Amino acid sequence: MMDYKPTRSELLAVKKKIVFAEKGHDLLKKKRDGLIMSFFEVLEDAKTARTDLQNFLIIAEEKLGIAVAVEGTFAIRSAAHARKDSPQVKIGRKNLMGVVVPIVSASNVIKRLDQRGYGVIGTSNRIDEAAKAYEELLEAIIKVAEKETIMKKLLDEIEGTRRRVNALEYKILPELNTIENIITMRLEELERENIFRLKRFKKLSAEHAEA
Amino acid sequence: MRKTPVSNYAYACTRARARKKKLISPNEYSRLASMDLASMARYIGETNYRSEIEELSPKISGSELIETATYLNLASTYNQVTRFCQGEARVILQHYLNELDLLNLKTVIRGKYHKASNEEIKMDIIPGGVYSGHLEPKWTAAGDVPELIESLTDSPFHEALSKALDRDPELNSLIYLEDAIDRTHYDHLLESMSGRGTGTSLFRDFIKREIDMRNILTLLRVRMDSDSENEWKPEDILIPGGHELTLEKLIPLYLLTSPKQLFGALEKFSFYESIEPFVAEAIETRSPAKVIKAIESHHRKGAGQFAKRYPLSILPIIHYLMLKRNEVTTLRLIARGKSMGLKPDIIRELIVT
Known part of the structure; x- marks a missing residue:
C-alpha cells in the first residue's frame, strides 16, 4: 500500500485518484467488451477461413494424387520445375479498436x-488441376494467416486490458478506497482529539479560575 | 546407294498380335486396384515385367519400383518392336517412338531453367531413351538453357528450340520452348511420312487423327481454365496438319469464349458422340477430365478398328504399342494412386480402357 499522510489535501488527492481510476476502469471495461466483440467477429471469419483451408487441402491432396497417378512422378516433378516466379505477399496494417493488426494481400497466386x-x-x-488446387x-x-494473426493480436490485447481492469477493480480501487477510509477515520480521530483537548483545556482553565 | 529393306509387315504384325495377347487383361485392373503394393509388384513380376522387377526390387520398392520397372519395360518394348520391324515400318516407329525423349528433353530444359543440379535432373529423367543414354554427357555439361540448346546441334529439335529461344530470349517462361518441341515432333512425323507406301499413308492418317486429338485437348484445357484472354496466339499452341480439324477450322473454335460455345461447336465433329455423355458435367464443373478421358479412349478404339481393317500394315503394330503404353500408364496409375492414398473407386474411375 502506498505511503500517505492523514491530511485533508491528501484526502482530496486520493478522492481525485479514485474518480480517475473509476473512469479508467469504465473505459477499459468498455474497451475489453469492444475487443471481445471484434474478436468474435474475426473468430467467425477465421473459422470459415480454416474450414475453407481444410477443404482446399483435401482437394489439393486428391488432385495431386490423381496427377501423380495419371502422369507419374517424373512428369509432375518435371512440371514443377517449369515455374520460376513465386507469389508475392504484401503485409499492410490497420487499426482495430486501438490494436494494430496486419492486412495480408497476395498477388501472382492464382495463375x-x-x-x-x-x-x-x-x-x-x-x-x-493439381496446380490450380495448390x-x-x-x-x-x-x-x-491474416485472420489468425488478427485473432492472436486481439487476444493479447484483450488479456492485457482484462489484467488492467482486474488490477483497477480488485487492487487499485480497493486500496484507494481503504486509504480514503483510513485518512477519513484518522482525520475524524484528530478532530475528536482536538475537541477532547479543547474541552480538557476549558475544564482545567475553569478549575484554575475557581482556585 | 544403300537400299532400305522391304517392310516385313506380315511377320511384324504377327509378333505384335502375339505380344498383344500377353498384355494384362483390362478386367484384371480392377483386381489390381484392390491389392496392396507388395502383392501388386509380385503379380506384375509374374508377367512381362519379371526381368525389370527382379532387377530393381533389391534397390527400390513400392510404387517407385512399379513405376520405374514399367517405364523400363516400355522403353525395352519400344526397342524390341523397332528391332523386329524392317524397312518402312522401322522408319515409322523410330520417328513415332521418341516420346520418352520428348518428355526427358523437357525435363532437362526445366531442370536447367530452375537451376536444379544435374543429380536432381537425373532423378526426374524417365529411364530409357537418349537423355539417360548417349546424350547425358552433353546436357550435364550445359550450364543453362541457352547452352543446352546450343549443345544439342545434332538433335532434331535444335532449330525449333533456337527459334523459340529467339522469341523469348529473357526466358520468362518455358511455354514457347516446350510447345516448339511438341509441334516439331508432329511436323517431323508428317514430313518424314511423305512417301507413297501403304504403311506410310495409313500411318500419316493415324498421326493426323492424333493431332486432332491433341488439338481438341488443348482447346478444352485453354477454354476450361479461364474465360479471360490469354497471351497465346492460336498458332502458338495448336498443331497444324490435323485430319478433321485443320488449323482453319481450329482458329474459330479457339476464339470462342465459353466452354458451352466450344462444346456446341464441337457437335459437328465425329468424336462428339463419345464425349456427349460428359459434356454437361464438364461445363458445370469446369473440369474437362472425363471428356479428355473419353477422347483418348475414342482415339485408341479408332486405332484398334483401323488395325483390324488393315491387318498387314503399320496400324496393328501401332495399336499394340498404344495398348502397351496404356497398360504401363494404368499400372503406374494404380500403384501411384495407392501410394498417394486415393480411394480404389477414384483409381477405377481414372483407368482408361
Missing part, C-alpha cells in the same frame, strides 16, 4: 494456364 510456365501441348489437364490452397493459407 492462368498461360502463366504457369509449362507448355500446353505436351502436358495434361491433371497437372493444371494455388487456391496457398490463397486460403494466406487468408488464414
Whole structure:
C-alpha cells in the first residue's frame, strides 16, 4: 500500500485518484467488451477461413494424387520445375479498436494456364488441376494467416486490458478506497482529539479560575 | 546407294498380335486396384515385367519400383518392336517412338531453367531413351538453357528450340520452348511420312487423327481454365496438319469464349458422340477430365478398328504399342494412386480402357 499522510489535501488527492481510476476502469471495461466483440467477429471469419483451408487441402491432396497417378512422378516433378516466379505477399496494417493488426494481400497466386510456365501441348489437364488446387490452397493459407494473426493480436490485447481492469477493480480501487477510509477515520480521530483537548483545556482553565 | 529393306509387315504384325495377347487383361485392373503394393509388384513380376522387377526390387520398392520397372519395360518394348520391324515400318516407329525423349528433353530444359543440379535432373529423367543414354554427357555439361540448346546441334529439335529461344530470349517462361518441341515432333512425323507406301499413308492418317486429338485437348484445357484472354496466339499452341480439324477450322473454335460455345461447336465433329455423355458435367464443373478421358479412349478404339481393317500394315503394330503404353500408364496409375492414398473407386474411375 502506498505511503500517505492523514491530511485533508491528501484526502482530496486520493478522492481525485479514485474518480480517475473509476473512469479508467469504465473505459477499459468498455474497451475489453469492444475487443471481445471484434474478436468474435474475426473468430467467425477465421473459422470459415480454416474450414475453407481444410477443404482446399483435401482437394489439393486428391488432385495431386490423381496427377501423380495419371502422369507419374517424373512428369509432375518435371512440371514443377517449369515455374520460376513465386507469389508475392504484401503485409499492410490497420487499426482495430486501438490494436494494430496486419492486412495480408497476395498477388501472382492464382495463375492462368498461360502463366504457369509449362507448355500446353505436351502436358495434361491433371497437372493444371493439381496446380490450380495448390494455388487456391496457398490463397486460403494466406487468408488464414491474416485472420489468425488478427485473432492472436486481439487476444493479447484483450488479456492485457482484462489484467488492467482486474488490477483497477480488485487492487487499485480497493486500496484507494481503504486509504480514503483510513485518512477519513484518522482525520475524524484528530478532530475528536482536538475537541477532547479543547474541552480538557476549558475544564482545567475553569478549575484554575475557581482556585 | 544403300537400299532400305522391304517392310516385313506380315511377320511384324504377327509378333505384335502375339505380344498383344500377353498384355494384362483390362478386367484384371480392377483386381489390381484392390491389392496392396507388395502383392501388386509380385503379380506384375509374374508377367512381362519379371526381368525389370527382379532387377530393381533389391534397390527400390513400392510404387517407385512399379513405376520405374514399367517405364523400363516400355522403353525395352519400344526397342524390341523397332528391332523386329524392317524397312518402312522401322522408319515409322523410330520417328513415332521418341516420346520418352520428348518428355526427358523437357525435363532437362526445366531442370536447367530452375537451376536444379544435374543429380536432381537425373532423378526426374524417365529411364530409357537418349537423355539417360548417349546424350547425358552433353546436357550435364550445359550450364543453362541457352547452352543446352546450343549443345544439342545434332538433335532434331535444335532449330525449333533456337527459334523459340529467339522469341523469348529473357526466358520468362518455358511455354514457347516446350510447345516448339511438341509441334516439331508432329511436323517431323508428317514430313518424314511423305512417301507413297501403304504403311506410310495409313500411318500419316493415324498421326493426323492424333493431332486432332491433341488439338481438341488443348482447346478444352485453354477454354476450361479461364474465360479471360490469354497471351497465346492460336498458332502458338495448336498443331497444324490435323485430319478433321485443320488449323482453319481450329482458329474459330479457339476464339470462342465459353466452354458451352466450344462444346456446341464441337457437335459437328465425329468424336462428339463419345464425349456427349460428359459434356454437361464438364461445363458445370469446369473440369474437362472425363471428356479428355473419353477422347483418348475414342482415339485408341479408332486405332484398334483401323488395325483390324488393315491387318498387314503399320496400324496393328501401332495399336499394340498404344495398348502397351496404356497398360504401363494404368499400372503406374494404380500403384501411384495407392501410394498417394486415393480411394480404389477414384483409381477405377481414372483407368482408361
